[in-house]
Amino acid sequence: MERNHRITNSEIQANFERDLITLTKADIPMGLREAILADVKNQGLEEGLEIGLAKGIEQGIEQGIEQGIEQGIEQGIEIGEANLLSLTVPALYQKGLSVEEIAIIYQTSIEKIEEVLAHAQNEQHKETDLEEE
Helix, strand or coil: CCCCCCCCCCHHHHHHHHHHHHHHCCCCCCCCHHHHHHHHHHHHHHHHHHHHHHHHHHHHHHHHHHHHHHHHHCCCHHHHHHHHHHHHHHHHHHHCCCCHHHHHHHHCCCHHHHHHEHHHEEEHHHHHHHCCC
């Protein structure tokens, strides 16, 4: 038989389609052309899913890095501001500035300045207690 010879015998064709259904796990009989098209379609879907998944992961990583950098910068600024307040507010208060004046200088609330002063006072007590031991 030639390679491109069409199967004309109906019994052979029926056996071929039955075997093809078994091999491709298809629910309905299909010809060779339909089986090839279905296989190509499935391969295309699988490749598309793989490519889409890879791109999705890549974009997710990029977005995660960007968000991480932004959050890191924000946290760094907050820590820097907190350190600045913890070092300078007690000094300004000891120089005679009022809580209200310090709050105006730093453009923050009176409560925040009082919180910084209370924390500084607690730290000073801890250092004093350690020195006495």
